[in-house]
Amino acid sequence: MTGPIGGSAAYGLPPTPAELEAHRGGDRPDRPDRPAPQPAQNTGQNPTYDPVAAPPPVPPSAGGAAFVRPYAWTRGRTKSGYELAIETLVSVSNRARSQLERLPMEHRSVADLLLEQTRSVAEVAALLSLPLGVARVLLGDMASNGTVTVHQTASTPGNAPDLALMERVLSGLRRL
Numbered sequence: 001m002t003g004p005i006g007g008s009a010a011y012g013l014p015p016t017p018a019e020l021e022a023h024r025g026g027d028r029p030d031r032p033d034r035p036a037p038q039p040a041q042n043t044g045q046n047p048t049y050d051p052v053a054a055p056p057p058v059p060p061s062a063g064g065a066a067f068v069r070p071y072a073w074t075r076g077r078t079k080s081g082y083e084l085a086i087e088t089l090v091s092v093s094n095r096a097r098s099q100l101e102r103l104p105m106e107h108r109s110v111a112d113l114l115l116e117q118t119r120s121v122a123e124v125a126a127l128l129s130l131p132l133g134v135a136r137v138l139l140g141d142m143a144s145n146g147t148v149t150v151h152q153t154a155s156t157p158g159n160a161p162d163l164a165l166m167e168r169v170l171s172g173l174r175r176l
């Protein structure tokens with residue numbers, strides 16, 4: 001069986017120039033003769049692709065630090081040893097205040113933010129422009145090694161939310 005153009009299409013091959021010309025109907029009088037297009041000249045302005053060459057270095061951002069993907073901060077982990085709710089308050093521990101210069105870069109960023117005041121997990125994530133999961137893992141790691149102090153959340157025993165807290169939040173929202 002042959003394709004619409006000719007015999008070579010039956011074997012999955014591209015049509016030959018003669019088959020293409022026959023399919024087009026030969027020389028068409030409605031189409032003026034044009035010179036064949038010439039291949040582009042290499043002006044040397046566009047570098048060629050070299051799959052072995054290293055990519056060019058990325059300049060630092062305006063903030064002075066190079067961009068690091070958030071999940072690189074956690075080495076790809078999405079869970080930590082601590083279950084931290086978004087409203088959980090954290091602060092820098094007294095022990096860590098004297099050892100800030102020895103902290104890893106990602107822990108130092110969080111600790112610098114928490115030196116100013118106690119903040120919630122959600123605030124840390126927002127102020128550092130990190131996904132909430134990354135902030136939870138970082139803060140969980142920091143709590144495990146004693147860098148941050150995790151403060152008790154306002155919930156009743158049995159993991160049920162505190163009704164008084166919920167009423168205060170609701171009244172605050174109504175005032176907005």
